[in-house]
Amino acid sequence: MAVSNRRQAISRFLVFAFVPLSIFTLVLIVPFVRGIYFTFRDWDGFGSTKWVGFDNYVAVFHDDKFWHSLWLTLGYVLATVVITNLVAFGLALLVTMPMRGMHALRTVFFVPNLIGGVILGLVWQFLFSKVIPQLPFFSSNWLLETNKAFWALVIVTVWQMSGYMMIVYVTALMSVNPEVLEASTIDGATGFRQMLYIKIPLIAPAFTISLFLTMRNAFMAYDLNLALTNGNPYNSTELMSLHVYREAFTRLDFATGQAQAVVMFIVVAAAALVQVVISKRFEVQA
């Protein structure tokens, strides 16, 4: 009996789990572990000859350009996460108002999200360089000025992501029990106070999710960065992801590039953990 049970367990594993787990391991786990391993060696992308300890990481921390891209990315994450969520929540409130036509507007706000970052980046590259300078009050190409190019990147990111987060907030707002709202209205809570004390606490999980998603997207931003500014002017808008890509594939410094990628992973993982733990504290049981 025990033998046939064991056999059954093995055949179950082979039928259901073996192939998916092998692919997952080969494509994700193996490169990840190898990648970490090679940051401690003098790796040229294909092979390595000796152990170098933390040399690659030391090189990363002495690289001013890396620090610049790291701080820039943190600023970008902060700006896009805050603005995207404010805009998305505002849009969600607007489109859930009981008025005709609001459904059609949801589509308009959502469409940028369907299209890939590269295409959107190219669209906006055209807008910033050819169209917007023709509008009153602008008159210059934002992509050519250090500070403005950063904000151009932020604006396009918000435009792209807010529709998606709007859907997340709309779903949450629609799921608030109308009886709870009614009861609070009877108790004298209306408009803004109802929003602040009843709705927002009840949909706190939506904020957790949305903050997590926007943060992850912002940390990993690459497509838009490449297509809109390509790091210009003077590398002033080169986010972490683009920096890592160039370190490895343009400057062909694989070991340092990979060490930077590992630092990036640690930053992302730590930020995600902190954010989820903090957000969970604000969620209430309803």
Add this chain to the structure above:
Amino acid sequence: MKRVRRIRLVFLLLALALAALYAFPFIMVIINSVKERRDVANDPLSLPTTLKWSNFTEAIRKMEFWQSLGNSFIVTVLGVSAIIVASSLLAYYLSRTPSKFSKTTFLVLVASMVVPFQALMIPFSGLFGQKGLDMPQNKYTIAFFYVGFGVALSTFLYHGFISNIPRSLDEAAAIDGASAFGTFRRVIFPLLGPVTATVAIINALWIWNDFLLPQIVLLENDQKTLPLRTYVFFGKYTSDYGLAMAGLLLSIIPIVIFYFVMQKRIIAGISAGAVK
């Protein structure tokens, strides 16, 4: 009452103004895609006076639109189908086989979701390239990679759903003589419709629009996906913005059509995927 109506009107106007702002970039692409090169340069804001449809035929030819579209389509369909099969099987196994191994595997899958692709892309070329496993750099290989990257999130989504299906269903099927795989295929999988739709949509949008992985893997022009091809095309023809805009519009249209056909399911899929 009058005050309430006035406030509503203000909000409606605000919503319309915002919608116009959101749509503005697309309107600019559309009106400039049929213009002569110098009309774009002189006045990109005005409506076209003459319609230069040849921008489209030329863009289709120069970016080999049909080939790129076909590549994107094959990669997406293959990737999504394989992700559905792989992750539903794995999720069924993990939820029906309680063991330390299953628990650990599940935790590894969840943790893997915060690994940025950037941390894998450099070892990738060494591992799968010419000096490694030497996998062909074509659309089939890339679909295989998407399974590896997509399986974690999708298994997670399936797992939540399968855990809520009573086990008595499996047992009844087993008593009727169904094999383990037969039970899954005929009893369990048909019940997974709603999650399968979510998984399909989330992964389809991701794979269709993905850029970094194809940029690293697909080096031959005839294998390139639509976003990749559009990027190269745009870089070559920035001197002729009318043509470039036609190219951008062509690469936007397929996914927008997909959206209008699947609108309800896409919104439902996003809501379901986000509430996990």
